[in-house]
Amino acid sequence: MCELDAQKRERLVSELAAHLEDACEARVAEGLSDEEAVQETLQSSTDWPELRRRIRRANPQRGFNDRTRQVWIPGLVSLILANAVLMFFGGVALKPLPVTYQPLSWYPGVALILIYMRWIALQPLTGAIGAYLSYRAGGDRGSRVIVGLFPSVVMFALWFGLIPISEIFARNRFVLEHPIYFAAGAISWILVPGMALFLGTIPVVCMPMRGR
Amino acid sequence: MNATKKIESKIARGSTELAILALVAEEPLYGFEIAKAIEERTNGSLRFTLASLYPMLYELERRGYIRGQWRPNAAGRDRRYYRLTAAGRRKLAPLRREWRLFFWALDRLAGVNRA
Numbered sequence: 001m002c003e004l005d006a007q008k009r010e011r012l013v014s015e016l017a018a019h020l021e022d023a024c025e026a027r028v029a030e031g032l033s034d035e036e037a038v039q040e041t042l043q044s045s046t047d048w049p050e051l052r053r054r055i056r057r058a059n060p061q062r063g064f065n066d067r068t069r070q071v072w073i074p075g076l077v078s079l080i081l082a083n084a085v086l087m088f089f090g091g092v093a094l095k096p097l098p099v100t101y102q103p104l105s106w107y108p109g110v111a112l113i114l115i116y117m118r119w120i121a122l123q124p125l126t127g128a129i130g131a132y133l134s135y136r137a138g139g140d141r142g143s144r145v146i147v148g149l150f151p152s153v154v155m156f157a158l159w160f161g162l163i164p165i166s167e168i169f170a171r172n173r174f175v176l177e178h179p180i181y182f183a184a185g186a187i188s189w190i191l192v193p194g195m196a197l198f199l200g201t202i203p204v205v206c207m208p209m210r211g212r
Numbered sequence: 213m214n215a216t217k218k219i220e221s222k223i224a225r226g227s228t229e230l231a232i233l234a235l236v237a238e239e240p241l242y243g244f245e246i247a248k249a250i251e252e253r254t255n256g257s258l259r260f261t262l263a264s265l266y267p268m269l270y271e272l273e274r275r276g277y278i279r280g281q282w283r284p285n286a287a288g289r290d291r292r293y294y295r296l297t298a299a300g301r302r303k304l305a306p307l308r309r310e311w312r313l314f315f316w317a318l319d320r321l322a323g324v325n326r327a
Contacts, residue, residue, distance in 0.1 A: 012270075015243055015292050022244035040241060047263050054267035058274065 007138035012055065070139035075150035078130025082151035082193070085122050089115040116188070123193050124194065124200030131204035141205050148201025152194035159186055230311055231258065233304045236278055242291035243269060248265060267283050269294060275305050 020041055027037035131148035140148065146153065163182070166172045175182045225299060231250055242248065244270075247260045272278045277300035280292045296304070318324050 012266070014290075015266060018289070018291055019244045019247075019262060019266075021289075024249070047261070051263035051267070054263055055270065058267040058271040061254070149263070 006140045066138065069137040070134050070143045074130045074133035074137065074139070074147040075153075078126050078147060078197075079151045079154055080120075081129060082126045082197075083124065085126065086115070086119050089118050120192060120196050123151075125194035127197030127200035128204055129200075130197075131201040135204055135207060142145055143204050145184055145198075145201060148204065149194055149197050152190050152197055155190045155193070184207055225268075226307075226311070227258075228260070228264060230304075230307050231273065232265075232268060232272060232294075233300055233307065236294045237296045237301065237304055240281075240293040240295035242285065242293050244291075246294070272300070273307060276300070 024041040024098055025038045028034060032040065127148040130150055131144040132148040134144045163172075163175055167175055232246060235249055237244055243265055247265055250258050251262055269278070269280070273280055273294070276297055278294045279297050280294045282290050282292050285291045315324065
């Protein structure tokens, strides 16, 4: 009905249904049969196009539209959060190696794994925050899942969009020559974080729609 | 003709707003109760349809004058009860004064109370 978001639409439908139910029961109490009460209620209830017009006027679109509030802004927040956490751990843990540390050539590898593990450990929180922001804005379950997984969705687009394009236009032969690295990267930066994000998104997805 | 219609529409709109705010100021009510109370108290002179009641409820809620909350009614069915907010209370007092003045002016002009 109208151009309302899912939350407002559900509320409106519930309220109108409750009103019609009460009106029908009042007519039965006045002595009408069930069938007569239903018919009279439906006939006298309202001018539906007029209701639609007035509801639209009572809910003017202001500022961002629903998709922006429920998907794009929370998605952007979770993407920024995921990257900020990675940058923070990177900045804290990765220091330029002094020359004297040269023999410990294994150090950067271990440090990177530690950064990655800490980052992955925080991804459920990132997913939960993004999904919760979508929920607060009235996002339905689908929107909350998309927002929760948003950092991985963006990474997926970069990985399978930009890298193949660079293959063609920049004549970057890396992927063709090292398909295992490409696949390992996809698993490390898309699949595993995606699963961690989804883990945090689940409780928010299970929450009932707001407004009722 | 158009100007007359506009005035009629503004009067209807203003009176709906006042009626709803005044009713929910007494106690929290849900949509059907509001419509029923208005009809009963005016001996059927004023009747609200779904098209006039719910859009106004949503607009008043959007403007922060009333707040709706789902809770079970006496029969145990979930209904959205509306109650007056502090902003609504601040709005209601001048609105009552405006309408009193309007009827007083109309009475002086056309003797509506004596008709």
